[in-house]
Amino acid sequence: EEQEEDVLRELRLFLTNLTERLMLDRRFKAFTKPVDIEEVPDYLMVVQNPMDLSTLLSNIDEHKYVTVNEFLSDADLIWQNALEYNPKRDQADRHIRHHACTLKDTMRTIIRKELDKDFQRICEEIRESR
Numbered sequence: 001e002e003q004e005e006d007v008l009r010e011l012r013l014f015l016t017n018l019t020e021r022l023m024l025d026r027r028f029k030a031f032t033k034p035v036d037i038e039e040v041p042d043y044l045m046v047v048q049n050p051m052d053l054s055t056l057l058s059n060i061d062e063h064k065y066v067t068v069n070e071f072l073s074d075a076d077l078i079w080q081n082a083l084e085y086n087p088k089r090d091q092a093d094r095h096i097r098h099h100a101c102t103l104k105d106t107m108r109t110i111i112r113k114e115l116d117k118d119f120q121r122i123c124e125e126i127r128e129s130r
Protein backbone atom coordinates (compact mmCIF):
# COMPACT_ATOMS: atom_id res chain seq x y z
CA GLU A 1 0.00 0.00 0.00
CA GLU A 2 1.03 3.70 0.12
CA GLN A 3 3.33 3.28 3.14
CA GLU A 4 5.22 0.52 1.29
CA GLU A 5 5.75 2.79 -1.71
CA ASP A 6 7.02 5.48 0.66
CA VAL A 7 9.60 3.00 2.06
CA LEU A 8 10.75 1.86 -1.41
CA ARG A 9 11.00 5.49 -2.58
CA GLU A 10 13.32 6.19 0.38
CA LEU A 11 15.38 3.09 -0.46
CA ARG A 12 15.75 4.31 -4.08
CA LEU A 13 16.91 7.72 -2.83
CA PHE A 14 19.53 6.11 -0.55
CA LEU A 15 20.82 3.77 -3.28
CA THR A 16 20.89 6.57 -5.89
CA ASN A 17 22.85 8.86 -3.54
CA LEU A 18 25.28 6.05 -2.68
CA THR A 19 25.85 5.12 -6.34
CA GLU A 20 26.29 8.76 -7.42
CA ARG A 21 28.90 9.31 -4.68
CA LEU A 22 30.83 6.27 -5.95
CA MET A 23 30.62 7.56 -9.55
CA LEU A 24 32.25 10.85 -8.47
CA ASP A 25 35.26 9.05 -6.93
CA ARG A 26 38.18 9.07 -9.41
CA ARG A 27 39.39 5.70 -8.05
CA PHE A 28 36.21 4.10 -9.45
CA LYS A 29 36.34 5.69 -12.92
CA ALA A 30 36.81 2.28 -14.64
CA PHE A 31 33.57 1.10 -12.99
CA THR A 32 31.28 3.97 -14.06
CA LYS A 33 30.30 2.61 -17.51
CA PRO A 34 30.03 -0.87 -19.07
CA VAL A 35 33.37 -2.33 -20.24
CA ASP A 36 33.55 -1.51 -23.98
CA ILE A 37 33.24 -4.88 -25.78
CA GLU A 38 34.78 -3.36 -28.95
CA GLU A 39 37.85 -2.36 -26.87
CA VAL A 40 37.92 -5.68 -24.99
CA PRO A 41 36.56 -8.34 -27.40
CA ASP A 42 37.20 -11.31 -25.05
CA TYR A 43 35.51 -9.67 -22.04
CA LEU A 44 32.23 -11.64 -22.33
CA MET A 45 34.20 -14.92 -22.70
CA VAL A 46 35.51 -14.34 -19.15
CA VAL A 47 32.73 -12.34 -17.45
CA GLN A 48 29.20 -13.83 -17.55
CA ASN A 49 27.35 -10.97 -15.83
CA PRO A 50 28.83 -7.54 -16.62
CA MET A 51 27.82 -4.73 -14.25
CA ASP A 52 28.78 -1.06 -13.74
CA LEU A 53 27.65 1.96 -11.70
CA SER A 54 25.57 3.54 -14.49
CA THR A 55 23.65 0.28 -14.97
CA LEU A 56 23.00 0.17 -11.19
CA LEU A 57 21.47 3.67 -11.46
CA SER A 58 19.19 2.55 -14.31
CA ASN A 59 18.15 -0.54 -12.33
CA ILE A 60 17.27 1.64 -9.32
CA ASP A 61 15.11 3.89 -11.55
CA GLU A 62 13.37 0.77 -12.92
CA HIS A 63 12.44 -0.26 -9.36
CA LYS A 64 14.56 -3.44 -9.63
CA TYR A 65 15.63 -3.40 -5.95
CA VAL A 66 13.29 -3.86 -2.96
CA THR A 67 16.12 -4.57 -0.47
CA VAL A 68 19.75 -3.45 -0.02
CA ASN A 69 20.89 -7.07 -0.42
CA GLU A 70 19.31 -7.28 -3.89
CA PHE A 71 21.24 -4.09 -4.81
CA LEU A 72 24.48 -5.54 -3.31
CA SER A 73 24.10 -8.74 -5.37
CA ASP A 74 24.40 -6.64 -8.54
CA ALA A 75 26.89 -4.11 -7.09
CA ASP A 76 29.22 -6.95 -6.00
CA LEU A 77 29.43 -8.09 -9.65
CA ILE A 78 31.39 -4.90 -10.42
CA TRP A 79 34.38 -5.70 -8.21
CA GLN A 80 34.07 -9.49 -8.62
CA ASN A 81 34.24 -9.12 -12.43
CA ALA A 82 37.27 -6.80 -12.12
CA LEU A 83 39.16 -9.35 -9.99
CA GLU A 84 38.23 -12.14 -12.42
CA TYR A 85 39.15 -10.31 -15.64
CA ASN A 86 42.32 -8.63 -14.30
CA PRO A 87 44.20 -11.37 -12.37
CA LYS A 88 47.79 -10.80 -13.58
CA ARG A 89 50.67 -9.68 -11.33
CA ASP A 90 51.45 -6.67 -13.59
CA GLN A 91 50.86 -3.15 -12.27
CA ALA A 92 47.80 -2.44 -14.47
CA ASP A 93 45.92 -5.48 -13.13
CA ARG A 94 47.07 -4.85 -9.55
CA HIS A 95 45.90 -1.23 -9.89
CA ILE A 96 42.33 -2.05 -10.94
CA ARG A 97 42.10 -4.92 -8.40
CA HIS A 98 43.06 -2.50 -5.63
CA HIS A 99 40.32 -0.08 -6.75
CA ALA A 100 37.85 -2.99 -6.99
CA CYS A 101 38.61 -3.97 -3.37
CA THR A 102 38.28 -0.32 -2.28
CA LEU A 103 34.89 -0.13 -4.06
CA LYS A 104 33.70 -3.22 -2.16
CA ASP A 105 34.86 -1.86 1.22
CA THR A 106 33.55 1.68 0.58
CA MET A 107 30.05 0.47 -0.38
CA ARG A 108 29.66 -1.74 2.65
CA THR A 109 31.04 0.87 5.07
CA ILE A 110 28.62 3.55 3.77
CA ILE A 111 25.68 1.12 4.06
CA ARG A 112 26.63 0.09 7.61
CA LYS A 113 27.11 3.71 8.75
CA GLU A 114 24.20 5.35 6.94
CA LEU A 115 21.37 2.83 6.54
CA ASP A 116 19.15 2.22 9.55
CA LYS A 117 18.88 -1.52 10.46
CA ASP A 118 15.14 -1.25 11.20
CA PHE A 119 14.62 0.37 7.77
CA GLN A 120 16.48 -2.51 6.09
CA ARG A 121 14.27 -5.00 7.96
CA ILE A 122 11.09 -3.21 6.77
CA CYS A 123 12.35 -3.51 3.16
CA GLU A 124 12.99 -7.24 3.67
CA GLU A 125 9.47 -7.71 5.07
CA ILE A 126 8.03 -5.98 1.97
CA ARG A 127 10.08 -8.34 -0.24
CA GLU A 128 8.83 -11.43 1.72
CA SER A 129 5.20 -10.22 1.39
CA ARG A 130 5.33 -10.03 -2.44
Ligand SMILES: COC(=O)[C@H](Cc1ccco1)c1ccncc1
Nearest residue numbers: 030031035039040082085086096
Ligand atom coordinates in the same frame (compact mmCIF):
# COMPACT_ATOMS: atom_id res chain seq x y z
C1 LIG B 1 36.30 -2.68 -15.06
O1 LIG B 1 37.20 -2.37 -16.11
C2 LIG B 1 37.94 -3.43 -16.61
O2 LIG B 1 37.95 -4.57 -16.16
C3 LIG B 1 38.75 -2.99 -17.82
C4 LIG B 1 39.22 -4.18 -18.62
C5 LIG B 1 40.02 -3.66 -19.75
C6 LIG B 1 41.19 -4.18 -20.18
C7 LIG B 1 41.61 -3.40 -21.24
C8 LIG B 1 40.66 -2.42 -21.41
O3 LIG B 1 39.69 -2.57 -20.48
C9 LIG B 1 39.89 -2.17 -17.30
C10 LIG B 1 39.79 -0.78 -17.34
C11 LIG B 1 40.82 -0.01 -16.85
N1 LIG B 1 41.98 -0.57 -16.37
C12 LIG B 1 42.06 -1.93 -16.32
C13 LIG B 1 41.06 -2.76 -16.80
